[in-house]
Structures are given as C-alpha cells and as structure tokens.
Amino acid sequence: MTGAGPAPLRTLPVGRHALLVEVAGTQEAQALHAELLRRRDAGALPPVREIVPAARTVLLDGLADPRALAADLAHWTVPPLPAAEAPPVVLPVRYDGADLAEVAALWGVSEDEVARIHSGTEFRVAFCGFAPGFGYLTGLPERLHVPRRATPRTTVPAGSVGLAGPYTGVYPRSSPGGWQLIGRTDAVLWDTGRDPAALLSPGTRVRFEERA
Amino acid sequence: MTGPNRLTVVRAGALTTVQDLGRAGYAHLGVPRSGALDEPAHRLANRLAGNPEQCATLETTVNGCAVRPESAVTAVVTGAPCPVRVDGRPVAWGAPVRVPAGAVLEAGPASAGLRSYVALAGGIAVPPVLGSRSRDLLSGLGPDPLTDGMSLPLGTPYGPPGAADVTPWPAPPASAGGLVLPVVLGPRDDWFTAEALRTFAGPGFRVAPASNRIGLRTEGPALERGRPGELPSEGMPLGAVQVPPDGRPVVFLADHPTTGGYPVIGVVPEGALAGAAQAAPGTGVRFVVVRA
Structure with missing residues (x-):
C-alpha cells in the first residue's frame, strides 16, 4: 500500500x-x-x-x-485493498524455463535463487487479458522487473510461467509470446467445462510452489 | 419429427461461423464479447424465423454457404443481400422459406455487403460456452468455423415464423461513397497532434483487406502521436478506434481483445457498427466526430 x-x-x-x-x-x-x-x-x-x-x-x-x-x-473515497480473506491459489512450478539463466543474470542471482525469490513472493492478479484466463500478476519489487524478450517466441507451451515488466503470468494455452520463461506448471488455468472457467481472475492472490 | 433435427454443411464458404448475441460479462477474464457482427441483421433473421433473437444463426462471409437439413425446416437469410436457393430453385431473401427434408438451402455470394445471416427455426443448437454459442475468432471459444461435411444440431422450432411484409436493409456502404462512422472522441485523443485529429476527421481512409471479426482495419493517412512513450494496458470497449504505432486506425469489432496498450482516439457507438460489418475492403471510410 x-x-x-x-x-x-x-x-x-x-x-x-x-x-x-x-x-x-x-x-x-x-x-x-x-x-x-x-x-x-x-x-x-x-x-x-x-x-x-x-x-x-x-x-x-x-x-x-x-x-x-x-x-x-468524484466523491468516492476508495479504501486500501482489504486484507486477504481466502488463502491464495497455489500453483506448483518446475523452475526449468528456457529463460531462467537470462533472468538469473538480470537479477544478479543464481537460478536456484530465482526459484526461491519467485516462489517466496505473494502475487495478486491485477488484471486479465491477452487470452482468456491469462492473468497479469503483480508482486515483484521494481528491481526484479525484466524486459520482454527482444524476439517473441512463435510458440510458448501451455502452463509456461513467464516474466515481463512488472508482471508474472502463466500461459493458459500454447500461444506465441514474448515473456521470459522461468518455469512451467501443470495447473489448468482455463477450462470452459469448469465453473469458474478461469483459475485466476482479477483480485485472486497467487503463490508459486517449487516442485522438483 | 424423428428426434432432433440436424443439418449437414454442403458448402462452408469462405468463412461461416455460428453466432448469437455473444458472451458479455467476461471481459475482465480476457474473453471478448463476440456475437454477430451485423447484430440487427441477425436479430431480424431470427424474428422472421420465429426464433427468439438470441438464437444462434450462421454468419457467412463474402460468398455465402449451403446447408442440408435432415428434416423440413423454415429458414431466413438476411444481412448482405444474396441469391437464396432451395435445391437450386430461387426463393426469397429476407423472408421465411420452407426447406424440405434433405433439400439444400444455399445463400449465394453477397451482391452487396459482406456478411449474410442464415437463421433456421429452432436455431443452431450447439452447446453454449460461457452462455453463448458464438465462435470467437480471437480466443477460439465456441464451435469451430463451418467445414464441408460438418453436422450441426438444430433446436426445436418455437412456433410459426414471423410475418413481415418488408425487410429493411440499410444501403450497404458503396465502395466509392463510403462508410460513415460516427465517433465520440476519447479517452486518449490527447495522445494525438492537432493535425492528426484533423486528419482523422478528413478523407482518405479505406477499409483494409486485413479487416476481420476482430477489427475493421484502415489504410490511408497515418495519425501522428503528440507524445512519446507507451500507454499501460487498459480496457477496450466494442467500437474503440485504436491507433497502433503505424498510425492507421482500427475499429474494434465483436472479437476484439478486452485490454490493449495502444491509445484509443475515439469510440464508434454500437449502433453504427453494423455498417462496419458490411463494408468490403477498399470501401472509403469517413470518421465523423459526434458529441457524447
């Protein structure tokens, strides 16, 4: 706040x-x-x-x-975000993304430390876009913001966990993408046969949990 | 009738999709509204077929489509005018026609405009996704576009087809005369130079061939930004006129992304978008600034 x-x-x-x-x-x-x-x-x-x-x-x-x-x-006073009531959604992640070394270099830490920092951060879905169920998660401090890849990939697999600017996100399905990929989750982000279809919606708190 | 009626796609056409009134209410999840691009034509087709207006119809593109119902059914073709035939025999456009069991209903190439709507009594009864049967071409929700040989379920007819003497058809935008789109300026008109705002309200824009259900793209003058930098992503409504870095305005149609990072110079009121749905590539476009 x-x-x-x-x-x-x-x-x-x-x-x-x-x-x-x-x-x-x-x-x-x-x-x-x-x-x-x-x-x-x-x-x-x-x-x-x-x-x-x-x-x-x-x-x-x-x-x-x-x-x-x-x-x-014009007359509203918006209170600060209320304290969390529900527990966060936990997404298990294998930190083995194609850009893990790149992100480690940008952060100036080891690859293991990237996983430790990322899984130790509490995120919140600021908004969705790009594709159904794709959440833009905030929570990383500014010094850990990284640029998009200079050249986007034509295919990023579903479940890929990426970083771009102030955001972390998980690709709900295979698509082109320019985010720096640090890992992958098996969690199903989007399923129209499920209610709700979106695992993450604006306001959802999220934690990533490292899986070997 | 023996069991629910179905139809077989005999000729899918260039691009034929199932459309209804769309899936509003999910923009915050990144889900476009989707739905028939020429909504008045879709609603009219349903009314004439005796359907509620939210029933799913077939939206064709440029060259129509042909379908063969298993059982007899009432059908109506509206939107872009086109020759309508039942087993090769000319029948009325814009009026209920009876298609006998096993006969082929064909909506031919559009003689004006782009998109015709084929309503069948009972509607196309594919399972809804998030409350809608519309195919959303941006995110791939809803039933696949039609392919030759595909089978689609039909719903149970609601009652007698609607009676109408006249089917109103607003003259499609002619390629020379052009499409006139009213625009309410904002929210980001202050991102453009005064010259760009004059250019925007002036002549020279045409519908670009890359236009689709996501947006009506234009070619012609480029609008220059008055300020550098990037706009953080923000929500985009239907009809938003977004200006990407190449300066050519894009009018967002039903399958548009729900958030975007290029400035929106103005918004076309929803009621004017049916014309955009029927404007062929090369059609002149005139943006007319109107008050909110």
Missing part, C-alpha cells in the same frame, strides 16, 4: 456508455476494482455490463448514464 492519501479519481468518458477511471498506479487500480465489486455486490452501483481492471485504470462498460456515475465517483 502506498502511504499517500487518497487522490481524486479521474474519469474519462469512453463513447456513450462507458467510463475509464484512471488512478495513480496498479495498487490503486486493484483497490478501486475491489471497491467497485464490493459496491456492486451490495447493490450500490448502477447496472454495468463489464468492469475491466487494467494497469492503472478500471473500465466500466455498458452504463445507462455514465455522466451520473462519473459525478458520483
């Missing part, structure tokens, strides 16, 4: 039925998202089709009267 007092929410109109609420950063966006869900569950939010959190915004789409909600939002 940042120690700064609450900054006013900046709302930008998006077309005729949506609003983009802009905040200072990812912590604030996650806190705003949690507050929007809390108010929606409490019946204190006008009907809205989609609530889409992202890096430092939340999009509210499908509003009958976005101006009225924008005016209301």
Whole structure:
C-alpha cells in the first residue's frame, strides 16, 4: 500500500456508455476494482455490463448514464485493498524455463535463487487479458522487473510461467509470446467445462510452489 | 419429427461461423464479447424465423454457404443481400422459406455487403460456452468455423415464423461513397497532434483487406502521436478506434481483445457498427466526430 492519501479519481468518458477511471498506479487500480465489486455486490452501483481492471485504470462498460456515475465517483473515497480473506491459489512450478539463466543474470542471482525469490513472493492478479484466463500478476519489487524478450517466441507451451515488466503470468494455452520463461506448471488455468472457467481472475492472490 | 433435427454443411464458404448475441460479462477474464457482427441483421433473421433473437444463426462471409437439413425446416437469410436457393430453385431473401427434408438451402455470394445471416427455426443448437454459442475468432471459444461435411444440431422450432411484409436493409456502404462512422472522441485523443485529429476527421481512409471479426482495419493517412512513450494496458470497449504505432486506425469489432496498450482516439457507438460489418475492403471510410 502506498502511504499517500487518497487522490481524486479521474474519469474519462469512453463513447456513450462507458467510463475509464484512471488512478495513480496498479495498487490503486486493484483497490478501486475491489471497491467497485464490493459496491456492486451490495447493490450500490448502477447496472454495468463489464468492469475491466487494467494497469492503472478500471473500465466500466455498458452504463445507462455514465455522466451520473462519473459525478458520483468524484466523491468516492476508495479504501486500501482489504486484507486477504481466502488463502491464495497455489500453483506448483518446475523452475526449468528456457529463460531462467537470462533472468538469473538480470537479477544478479543464481537460478536456484530465482526459484526461491519467485516462489517466496505473494502475487495478486491485477488484471486479465491477452487470452482468456491469462492473468497479469503483480508482486515483484521494481528491481526484479525484466524486459520482454527482444524476439517473441512463435510458440510458448501451455502452463509456461513467464516474466515481463512488472508482471508474472502463466500461459493458459500454447500461444506465441514474448515473456521470459522461468518455469512451467501443470495447473489448468482455463477450462470452459469448469465453473469458474478461469483459475485466476482479477483480485485472486497467487503463490508459486517449487516442485522438483 | 424423428428426434432432433440436424443439418449437414454442403458448402462452408469462405468463412461461416455460428453466432448469437455473444458472451458479455467476461471481459475482465480476457474473453471478448463476440456475437454477430451485423447484430440487427441477425436479430431480424431470427424474428422472421420465429426464433427468439438470441438464437444462434450462421454468419457467412463474402460468398455465402449451403446447408442440408435432415428434416423440413423454415429458414431466413438476411444481412448482405444474396441469391437464396432451395435445391437450386430461387426463393426469397429476407423472408421465411420452407426447406424440405434433405433439400439444400444455399445463400449465394453477397451482391452487396459482406456478411449474410442464415437463421433456421429452432436455431443452431450447439452447446453454449460461457452462455453463448458464438465462435470467437480471437480466443477460439465456441464451435469451430463451418467445414464441408460438418453436422450441426438444430433446436426445436418455437412456433410459426414471423410475418413481415418488408425487410429493411440499410444501403450497404458503396465502395466509392463510403462508410460513415460516427465517433465520440476519447479517452486518449490527447495522445494525438492537432493535425492528426484533423486528419482523422478528413478523407482518405479505406477499409483494409486485413479487416476481420476482430477489427475493421484502415489504410490511408497515418495519425501522428503528440507524445512519446507507451500507454499501460487498459480496457477496450466494442467500437474503440485504436491507433497502433503505424498510425492507421482500427475499429474494434465483436472479437476484439478486452485490454490493449495502444491509445484509443475515439469510440464508434454500437449502433453504427453494423455498417462496419458490411463494408468490403477498399470501401472509403469517413470518421465523423459526434458529441457524447
């Protein structure tokens, strides 16, 4: 949590039925998202089709009267993220990714230490995108942020655990991708035959557990 | 009737997909809304076939498709006008037609526009995924695009087909006259130069051949950004006009990604997107800035 007092929410109109609420950063966006869900569950939010959190915004789409909600939002005080109630989702990982050595070099530690640091960090799904069930997980301190690969891979196997910028993510299915791969999990991230289909959704806390 | 009706795909066409009204409500998981691109045409086809509007229809692209139902069924073709035939015999476009058991219903090549909608009484009854039978071409959810020989289940007809004297068809955007798309500026119009905003509202844009269900791509002038740097990923609504680094605006259609990192200069109201669904490559595009 940042120690700064609450900054006013900046709302930008998006077309005729949506609003983009802009905040200072990812912590604030996650806190705003949690507050929007809390108010929606409490019946204190006008009907809205989609609530889409992202890096430092939340999009509210499908509003009958976005101006009225924008005016209301100007008076909101968003509390910091509440303490975790449910235990985190634990994803078992073999830290044997193709870019493990590269990440170790960027972090200035051994490969074993990469696994130790990554599995010792508590992550939170800031938002989803790229593919159904792909979560952008925050939690790594800034000094451990790494760039994307200069050349993306044409195929990244399902279950690959990668790093890019401030995020960690797990590929729900085989796809092209430019993230630095440090390991792989057998966890099924996305299954439309399961309810819920997505193992990780915005707000989910995640821990990775090292498997030999 | 002996058991539920099915149809066999005789000619799949260039790209024919099962579509309904889409799977709204999952954008936060990275799931596009999907659904019929020309939603009014899809709804009309269902009404004329006696179906609720959310029933699944077949969305064709450019050259139609042909299907053969096992049992007799009422069918309606709307959207892009095209010759409609039952076992080779011309029948009405935009009106309920009776397809006898084992006869071939064919929607021919579009004479204007791109996408025709084939509704069959009872709807295409493939199992829904996250509440929708739509094929989402970005993330691969929903039934596979049609292939020759494929078999699809049909639902039980709801009742008598709808009666209508007239099928309204908004004139498709002509390749010369062009597609007019109203745009509400923002949320990131401040990322562009004043010159770019003038260019955006001016002539010279055409529908690019790379357009698809994900987006209507344009070729023509490039819009210059007024500021350097990257925009962190943010939520993208249907109709968002995103400007990638090459400066050519892309209008997001039903299968668009739910988050993106290129600035959105404006948003086309949903009601204007049916025209975008029917605009062939080469069609002129005019963005007209309107008030929110």
